Amino acid sequence: MADPLPQKMAAIARAVAQGHYRYTLHAAQQRIARRISRHELEEAIAAGQIIEDYPRHHYGPACLIPGSTAQGKALHIVVSTRPVVDIITIYEPDPNEWEADLKTRRTTS
Numbered sequence: 001m002a003d004p005l006p007q008k009m010a011a012i013a014r015a016v017a018q019g020h021y022r023y024t025l026h027a028a029q030q031r032i033a034r035r036i037s038r039h040e041l042e043e044a045i046a047a048g049q050i051i052e053d054y055p056r057h058h059y060g061p062a063c064l065i066p067g068s069t070a071q072g073k074a075l076h077i078v079v080s081t082r083p084v085v086d087i088i089t090i091y092e093p094d095p096n097e098w099e100a101d102l103k104t105r106r107t108t109s
Helices: 004-017 025-033 038-046
Strands: 021-023 052-054 062-068 074-080 085-091
Touching: 004 038, 004 062, 004 085, 021 025, 025 085, 038 062, 038 074
Parallel strands: 021 085
Antiparallel strands: 052 062, 062 074, 074 085
16 A cells, blocks of 8 residues: 555645645744745645645644755645645744654653
8 A cells, every 4th residue: 555645745745835825823824924925835845745644633633744845944834635725833943852863853861
């Protein structure tokens, strides 16, 4: 059986590239507060890949996508994997919480 994550990622990237997505109130507030532009979000998703899948997220099935902008700004975006893509939250990952690849969570001892 084929890995469904690349298929999910392709569908999300396609929807975002076509402008078929929306923000939750939380994501809109966080994007503005963190000064992340719509264009940066779209670039990061286009360059991203799913690293965590949340099938039971309280907004419905969702996933975590790390990506970066053309200028090298690293972003983490949590998006729904429903027919309408919802941007749930967006942030610059904290290097104290993530390994250098920004795809692996640091473990605490």
